[in-house]
Amino acid sequence: MIVSMSERATTEEIAGVVRRIEGLNCRAHVKRWESRTVIGVLGAPGAGREMEELSRSPGVEAVAPLTQPFPLAGREMNPARTVVEVGGVRFGGEEVVVIAGPCSVESRRQLFETARAVKAAGASMLRGGAYKPRTSPYDFQGLGLEALALLREAGRETGLPVVTEVLATEDVEAVAEHADMLQVGARNMQNFALLRALARTPRPVLLKRGPSATIREWLLAAEYLLAGGNPHVVLCERGIKTFETETRNTLDLAAVARARELSHLPVIVDPSHGTGRRSLVPAASRAAVAVGADGLIIEVHPDPERALSDGPQSLTLDGFAELMWSLSEPPRRVAAPRPAATLEELCELP
Ligand code: PEP
Ligand code: MN
Numbered sequence: 001m002i003v004s005m006s007e008r009a010t011t012e013e014i015a016g017v018v019r020r021i022e023g024l025n026c027r028a029h030v031k032r033w034e035s036r037t038v039i040g041v042l043g044a045p046g047a048g049r050e051m052e053e054l055s056r057s058p059g060v061e062a063v064a065p066l067t068q069p070f071p072l073a074g075r076e077m078n079p080a081r082t083v084v085e086v087g088g089v090r091f092g093g094e095e096v097v098v099i100a101g102p103c104s105v106e107s108r109r110q111l112f113e114t115a116r117a118v119k120a121a122g123a124s125m126l127r128g129g130a131y132k133p134r135t136s137p138y139d140f141q142g143l144g145l146e147a148l149a150l151l152r153e154a155g156r157e158t159g160l161p162v163v164t165e166v167l168a169t170e171d172v173e174a175v176a177e178h179a180d181m182l183q184v185g186a187r188n189m190q191n192f193a194l195l196r197a198l199a200r201t202p203r204p205v206l207l208k209r210g211p212s213a214t215i216r217e218w219l220l221a222a223e224y225l226l227a228g229g230n231p232h233v234v235l236c237e238r239g240i241k242t243f244e245t246e247t248r249n250t251l252d253l254a255a256v257a258r259a260r261e262l263s264h265l266p267v268i269v270d271p272s273h274g275t276g277r278r279s280l281v282p283a284a285s286r287a288a289v290a291v292g293a294d295g296l297i298i299e300v301h302p303d304p305e306r307a308l309s310d311g312p313q314s315l316t317l318d319g320f321a322e323l324m325w326s327l328s329e330p331p332r333r334v335a336a337p338r339p340a341a342t343l344e345e346l347c348e349l350p
Pocket of ligand 1: 103129133184185186187208238270273
């Protein structure tokens with residue numbers, strides 16, 4: 001529900017509407033648009049009679065239902081795009097931001113070699129997993145605290161802000177102490193306890209879309225973070241499960257465009273997990289940029305054959321530098337021969 005106040009509504013009238021909304025056991029989200037105030041009703045406002053009373057409150061011009069269930073993440077109340085800043089890097093601004101680094105932090109040498117190379121190639125942020133969500137309990141689970149310390153050091157040395165995944169609620173504090181941005185992995189997108197804990201940190205959050213989550217569920221997960229008090233949220237499309245087996249996941253680029261229509265939050269793309277194949281990462285990256293993505297997150301490893309996780313989808317250091325070059329090249333030209341006649345002339349033909 002969204003309450004539009006009249007242009008002449010006084011501060012007292014606005015406060016009165018807020019009190020009424022709170023009296024309905026809902027939260028009021030007050031937003032100013034140019035000379036106008038709108039108030040979002042967060043929660044289920046109950047029966048029509050109460051809403052009718054609300055619409056008759058002094059200063060109220062109109063009460064209308066919201067068409068989407070995510071008032072804070074959606075664009076209905078927030079038509080302008082949001083820029084999320086992470087250590088000076090701006091997501092959702094003019095430029096496409098590239099985050100790069102290894103899937104997992106494996107050693108000091110591996111991390112620093114990668115961090116220096118991606119910085120030299122033009123990356124804006126460093127990624128690296130310290131706590132890894134692995135399908136098998138026998139696979140490499142990450143170096144934990146040791147990796148967090150290495151990430152912080154590598155970030156400081158290169159001047160790149162760091163993003164890393166937080167797997168469990170009890171690790172939020174330690175990860176927030178070491179990293180500039182906290183990643184919610186795909187498998188944790190609907191871990192509501194984790195989302196609530198992350199809503200209370202001052203750190204920006206990179207929210208990956210769950211492998212089987214709809215766009216609506218993804219935006220509702222973002223709503224948890226915003227409603228809990230953290231407005232610094234960046235969405236990340238990383239591929240969903242379909243019947244296809246030639247790619248590890250199906251990179252849903254239409255979802256990127258749709259999420260940007262529905263939400264004011266920046267949306268980035270992970271073509272590494274989205275395809276699972278090194279050979280497809282450059283093409284998928286260019287496609288993501290073409291569809292309007294605000295950034296990319298790319299896995300890079302100095303020796304992908306020996307990587308402890310996600311080697312097949314990791315670019316080499318040279319491969320990443322080549323990708324960065326290719327992103328600045330203009331896309332292929334679309335054949336568009338100049339028409340021999342105007343549409344009007346063609347219509348005159350027999
Ligand atoms: C990762 O970024 O390495 C990762 C595990 O991603 P996702 O949660 O998208 O699988
Ligand atoms: Mn990975």
